[in-house]
Amino acid sequence: MEPRVLEDDVNESITVNSEALHHIFEHCADIVFRPLNLTDRSHILLVYIEEMTDSTKLEQIISACMISRDFNRLTQYQVVHRISEIAAKVLKGSTAIFIDGIPYAYSADLTAFHQRAISEPSNEASIRGPREGFTEDLKTNLSLIRRKISHLNLKFELFQAGELTQTEYVVAYIDGIIKPELLEEVRRRLQTIRTNQLLDSSYIEEYIEDRTFSLFPQIQNTERPDTVAASLLAGKAAIIVDGSPNALLLPMTFWAGFQAAEDHYERFLYVSAVRLLRLMLAIMSGLLPSVYVALTTFHPQMIPLALMLSISASREGIPFPTVIETLLMELMFEGLREAGLRLPKAIGSAVSIVGALVIGEAAVQAGFISAPIVMIVAGTGIASFAFPSYSLALPFRILRFPLLILGGCLGLYGVAIGLLFIIIHLVTLKSFGVPYLKPVAPIGKNFWKDTIIRLNKRFVSSSQRNQ
């Protein structure tokens, strides 16, 4: 029998254990060692992190120790034999209890974080429907989902990644609805993650997405438990990472990015109209500047005469070519938006007022920029805010610029070439084996029922749902 490595085992002597832990937690100011000397002269040592422990429960433990050493009164405790294991648990928020003369330790889960309350998701607000959003705590988030789907087939598979961060994350799915191949593929890709840090769900997204160099997001993210629940019921998998209020949903299709959670709560006729509007605005957000430039500089015969004379009149004496003008204004707008995003609220509004006044009013008045361009840029800006999914709005925002340059160089022909490349890319793109444009391309049976419009739920089976 080989001699066991003694250092890692919990010793009978509390002093030895204490020393070992003190050694492990050197320079860790947040870890509290609390020795207790009981009336029967036995010694007890509690090791915990102050800010992560529920102090009332801790007091209960102490009194339990003092009276009877009856830990059964505490529901959540485990017996642990190894020092390293106990150290890991302490770091996760558990309280370690060493009793002199016993060669193992108890680990009690008295975790109580200071955590954000469940609040309305700020980026995915809805007028009708549930108002709760994910928080940063994994357990809270899982409970939010479980409350929506109280079925034994809802599975939460626990994983851990990040050598230093030791972050836990969960793959959620519904057994019997999710395709086994998809689940297998998700597990396989998750195993390839080699990282020492995992601070947000986006870290996982980057490791497991299909195409690294695609502008389009291949994994959806959401703050809403109801969206996650609906997606799970539609056969998708969700990844929820501890410390991140954004759950990942996969596979993602292009159309999912056009759907707000509210789409399934409002009446379907209104939703269908809004979805068409969104699609139109999406096209506008990508194409409006380039088509304007192409039409005015290459194909003036396509603009109605009265409109063209107005445009022509407002362009008299403008020093820049239309392409440069549009490019400048678009850059200014993107700059304004980026600056406004990070500034404190009080300054942010000031910046946008100054920006709008300077760009919109003064530039036109001074004759640097023609008025139609300001309208085009403003229209494009509004259109780009109409996406329910922020991450899907980004590719449209970026692609606007190459399309604009193509439109300025080659006219509508250039815009068509650019669009062709984008469409080729989109139809070849796959997210976890699912074509990105499904069910429109490749065309699926009854594809229209829940994509571009939404039919009444009576006519849409759950497998056709496209959340």
Add this chain to the structure above:
Amino acid sequence: MKKRTVILGLFVLLVLLVLPGCWDRHEINNYAFWIGTALDAGKDGKLVKSAQVAIPADFKSIREGGGKGQRANIVLTASGQTVGDLIQQIQDKLPRKVFLGHRRAIFIGEKLARKGIKDIMDQFTRNTDTRMRTDIFVVNNGEGKDVLKINSPFNQFSSIVAVDQDRYCRLGDTALRDVLLDIGRDGIRPAMPMIDIAPKNEQEKHEVIEVKSVAIFNRDLQMVGEVTGRESLELFWVKGVLQNLLIPEEMETGNITIYESNLKKNIRTTIEGDRIKAYVKLEGSGRVLENNTDIDISVSKERIPLERKLNELKSKQVEATVKKIQKQYGQDVFGIGEEIHREHPYKWKEIKHKWDELFPNVEVTVKVKIKIQNTGAIGKRVPGIGDRK
């Protein structure tokens, strides 16, 4: 080495992408928008071409309320032998590139029309810049140039005024495309609306355009005559391009005015030996605008005889118009030849060469079928004038 090739390839791609478009790229302000063309016969058989060209800067000042009454356009004139040469001559007078894609109207002086427009039509079909929706007019007793110079209070461009007016003055709007299609067919001769320039008077400070006649062309595209007023409307009705029609008719006890829309025509032809017969059926439904007779239109018993009477009257009138055109000008502007072509294709092959001789002798029977669908708010005329018995 490999990296260099890639960089070079990318550079070539970029150059290829950017350069080829540059030659076609024109800022909107580098174009001179040609709104209307006038073609006239000049001295010594020369062709005179005038262009109405938009001035965007003036357009702006009108919008801002500054120079009211500004024209926002200039009229340039050049004379020469061919239309292509004239376009270049006008281009020489402009600092911006001539742009024909937005031309709205072509005006042909009557003198030139009577001389023949065969030589100028080719250019319109060959030039890829030509807009087929451009309207085409003949200027009655005048020069096309004068139309371009009119100052209309409605629009800075008299060409656009003419086009808009054509749309609302019941004479259909005849586009260049329609004329070219008629020219290409054997069984129909082109007809196009004519413009009159009404002189200024005290009430009307501006010169006004009036569209009330139709010019009739022969096979060689020479204008041979014109019909005016009611006859011109009837011509277009039988041709099938009229949209709506106002019929003021004199009855025994007064007059009645009916507005007819949904106009339809139907021509059937028969050939018996040398005799060619055409049966024209004209249909329409409409509402009564004015009733100065004692007829109570709301009563079927009184309305149906009225309809019958109107139909009879109208049939005679249209028949007379057709006969007049047959005898006076001998040009098949109605497309009866086309109808024969459709119904008797083999016979048509034999007679199409001599259609101009045959047409005046075609026996045309016209049957008008007008329906009164809406009598207006009251049946009889204003109460008290003709009380119900």
